[in-house]
Amino acid sequence: xxxxxxxxxxxxxxxxxxxxxxxxxxxxxxxxxxxxxxxxxxxxxxxxxxxxxxxxxxxxxxxxxxxxxxxxxxxxxxxxxxxxxxxxxxxxxxxxxxxxxxxxxxxxxxxxxxxxxxxxxxxxxxxxxxxxxxxxxxxxxxxxxxxxxxxxxxxxxxxxxxxxxxxxxxxxxxxxxxxxxxxxxxxxxxxxxxxxxxxxxxxxxxxxxxxxxxxxxxxxxxxxxxxxxxxxxxxxxxxxxxxxxxxxxxxxxx
Numbered sequence: 001x002x003x004x005x006x007x008x009x010x011x012x013x014x015x016x017x018x019x020x021x022x023x024x025x026x027x028x029x030x031x032x033x034x035x036x037x038x039x040x041x042x043x044x045x046x047x048x049x050x051x052x053x054x055x056x057x058x059x060x061x062x063x064x065x066x067x068x069x070x071x072x073x074x075x076x077x078x079x080x081x082x083x084x085x086x087x088x089x090x091x092x093x094x095x096x097x098x099x100x101x102x103x104x105x106x107x108x109x110x111x112x113x114x115x116x117x118x119x120x121x122x123x124x125x126x127x128x129x130x131x132x133x134x135x136x137x138x139x140x141x142x143x144x145x146x147x148x149x150x151x152x153x154x155x156x157x158x159x160x161x162x163x164x165x166x167x168x169x170x171x172x173x174x175x176x177x178x179x180x181x182x183x184x185x186x187x188x189x190x191x192x193x194x195x196x197x198x199x200x201x202x203x204x205x206x207x208x209x210x211x212x213x214x215x216x217x218x219x220x221x222x223x224x225x226x227x228x229x230x231x232x233x234x235x236x237x238x239x240x241x242x243x244x245x246x247x248x249x250x251x252x253x254x
Contacts, residue, residue, distance in 0.1 A: 013225030015236040035082035080135030084205035098176035126188040131203035
């Protein structure tokens with residue numbers, strides 16, 4: 001596990017900063033690659049297509065089609081989101097029932113709504129989980145992806161205030177939750193209703209290739225902690241990677 005070198009809290013908000021070693025980054029390579037490329041699902045799709053190729057000629061054409069169509073190209077921000085999901089699911093009791101790469105209609109497009117949509121499966125009960133992931137090489141602390149008009153801070157606030165957005169995320173999750181997480185989702189949704197919409201676990205993740213600095217998240221954490229009321233909560237996780245952000249795509253492709 002990475003070393004946690006800072007942490008703090010204010011009101012309903014907590015924040016942490018974890019520094020990853022090269023060995024720890026390599027150890028999670030398979031999980032991050034699977035999430036970033038959705039390889040298992042891609043295998044299902046290609047198997048289905050192969051099964052439907054009824055002649056030698058169609059099979060030959062299909063092989064050529066797939067060779068041109070399938071791309072394992074990813075962008076650094078997509079790798080950052082995969083890192084965040086891997087850590088949240090492995091160490092923070094978050095369930096992601098669906099890989100959002102399957103919702104892309106343009107392979108290089110960023111989906112609208114929220115980066116993190118899942119279910120919190122905690123000892124005290126299940127909650128809806130909404131949040132955002134930002135990746136940055138900005139040397140400033142905090143970086144502009146946190147403080148800007150479309151930054152992490154403003155996006156998390158919107159997730160607390162915008163009922164149309166929350167309803168859209170609930171609909172999206174309901175359509176994809178599946179049998180495995182259905183009971184947890186029902187419990188989380190009941191808690192959301194009983195709390196009049198406040199029982200939401202908000203998570204913001206900042207993935208960096210810069211030296212660790214608590215200012216990356218602490219200033220915004222103090223502000224958010226005073227705005228979000230229990231039983232809702234907010235967490236800010238800063239993750240510091242040992243490799244430059246420009247090399248993340250090559251790490252996944254490898």
